[in-house]
Amino acid sequence: MTTTTTKTxxxxxxxxILEHWQGHRNLTRRVIEAFPEKExxxxxxxxxxxxxxxAVELISIAGPALKGIVNEQIEAFSEEAFxxxxxxxxxxxxxxxxDVINEYFHKISEERFQETFNLFGQYEFxxxxxxxxxxxxxxxxxxxxxxxxxxxGIEPPFFWERF
Amino acid sequence: MTTTTTKTxxxxxxxxILEHWQGHRNLTRRVIEAFPEKExxxxxxxxxxxxxxxAVELISIAGPALKGIVNEQIEAFSEEAFxxxxxxxxxxxxxxxxDVINEYFHKISEERFQETFNLFGQYEFxxxxxxxxxxxxxxxxxxxxxxxxxxxGIEPPFFWERF
Numbered sequence: 506m507t508t509t510t511t512k513t514x515x516x517x518x519x520x521x522i523l524e525h526w527q528g529h530r531n532l533t534r535r536v537i538e539a540f541p542e543k544e545x546x547x548x549x550x551x552x553x554x555x556x557x558x559x560a561v562e563l564i565s566i567a568g569p570a571l572k573g574i575v576n577e578q579i580e581a582f583s584e585e586a587f588x589x590x591x592x593x594x595x596x597x598x599x600x601x602x603x604d605v606i607n608e609y610f611h612k613i614s615e616e617r618f619q620e621t622f623n624l625f626g627q628y629e630f631x632x633x634x635x636x637x638x639x640x641x642x643x644x645x646x647x648x649x650x651x652x653x654x655x656x657x658g659i660e661p662p663f664f665w666e667r668f
Numbered sequence: 669m670t671t672t673t674t675k676t677x678x679x680x681x682x683x684x685i686l687e688h689w690q691g692h693r694n695l696t697r698r699v700i701e702a703f704p705e706k707e708x709x710x711x712x713x714x715x716x717x718x719x720x721x722x723a724v725e726l727i728s729i730a731g732p733a734l735k736g737i738v739n740e741q742i743e744a745f746s747e748e749a750f751x752x753x754x755x756x757x758x759x760x761x762x763x764x765x766x767d768v769i770n771e772y773f774h775k776i777s778e779e780r781f782q783e784t785f786n787l788f789g790q791y792e793f794x795x796x797x798x799x800x801x802x803x804x805x806x807x808x809x810x811x812x813x814x815x816x817x818x819x820x821g822i823e824p825p826f827f828w829e830r831f
Contacts, residue, residue, distance in 0.1 A: 513678075513681035513682070513683065514681055514682040514683070514777075514778045515676075515678045515680075515681060515682070515778050515781070516679075516680050516681055516682045516684065516685045516781055516796060516799075517678075517679050517680060517685075517781070517796050517800075518676035518677055518678060518679055519676070519677040519678070519679045520676065520677070521676075521679065521796065522679045522680075525797075525800055529804070550713055550815050550818065550819050551815060551817075551818030551819035551820075551821070552818060553815065553818050614677075615677045615678050618678070618679055618680070633679060633680050633684065634688075636679075637680075637688055638828075641692070641807050642827070644804050644807040644808050644811065645807050645808075645810070645811040645814070645827060646811065647808070647811065648807065648808040648809065648810065648811025648812045648814075648815075649811045649812070649814060649815045651808070651811075651812060652713050652714060652716065652811075652812045652815040652816075653815075654714075655713065655714030655715060655716050656713050656714035657714075658714070664805070664808060665801075
């Protein structure tokens, strides 16, 4: 778009961060795939949650959070809606959420990224900070998943392979 | 600044990503602090590197990479320049790099973020992607550090506390 308004020095565009996020989601998908079925749901280190639980947390944030932002609906965070029993089920949901994320992300305007929203009735921050948090939280938990894989003697996917 | 050029929909400004990054660096600093001296340099899970090694990798990327981008100098990546023997030494270097990052980050123009640079003579990507990679790589390795702390029975700092 052409603009004549006062703008700050841009770091990245909306399309660029969405592509970046979906690249991370591709990698997280590969990490889910790398776990043997049983260990995905049961294995962990130091009393932490198994990787399937971490993946359900990520699924319970991304799409639902974007819907909340777009519809300005404040609903409490919940991981109760989706309880996968197999890796296949988890991956299918991961993939269907890819489209939800694309659809709702595109509905957020440039101005909206800078507005404060009380996400899940709990996290009152500018929308851009909420979105960065979703991505960071995914990278953080996936780093834990890498450690689980290493502890299982399984080579994780390359960190830089995203597409 | 006021601009009349064609711009894409902005997600975040340069100042916002820098603040975001330094917030992450504050948290990583707390994770370094949380390790007992000996375990910082020796403990790991699944044959991975101890957290001090991971922190040295992060230190060897951020400041040197930004200098390379600003000065358009292609130098190979190296972790040889800094070999801390104590936690105190590691934290002191972490803090001095904070200023280096602030100084050099501010020298990158909006246009430059979109230009390709062959970082360390190895990673030929747009500058914005290189910078996102530094942050993601830090969050990734710190997630591994969280797992080490849990395996040691130590409560890690809150993920959302950045300042």
